[in-house]
Amino acid sequence: MREIIHDKLEQEAKAHLAGEIEEDESYFGGQRKGKRGRGAGGKTPVFGLLKRGGQVYTKVIVDASSNSLIPIIKEKIIPDSVVYTDTWTGYNALDVSEFKHYRINHSELFADKRNHINGIENFWNQAKRHMRKFNGISKDHFHLFLKLTLITVKFNFHNF
Helix, strand or coil: CHHHHHHHHHHHCCCCECCEEEEEEEEECCCCCCCCCCCCCCCEEEEEEEECCCCEEEEECCCCCHHHHHHHHHHHECCCCEEEECCCHHHHHHHHCCCEEEECCCCCCCCCCCCCCHHHHHHHHHHHHHHHCCCCCCCCCHHHHHHHHHHHHHHHHCCC
């Protein structure tokens, strides 16, 4: 059943996003000991795109480098769209791309009126809360659970 849901959502995701798009990466699973976030052992990195007021697209990635992120961005987002990111170096190539790129430096300011990535950050929070109940998902099946989470969280997310 999860495979059917995954395949259906991937087919629907072929549509390109336009307008204002928030981008961010997050890390799921692994052990909480030691380093957290980027580079923490055993975690599964996931990249997400959120069209403000609309849909969310997620993809499990190998790492959060420009080589991993930029092809997804170029495939999923229509040129001349406005993209909002944090200051991660993986987004540096967007500064000289066909997108209008705004960065938010969380260490200086968490958000201002339009320049923020609060929507995708909220999505990550809800997705992680939802996936905790599965209490350990193998890396081989993680992408299936993530797509199922998209449906569940999207239902609650429209109130954001």
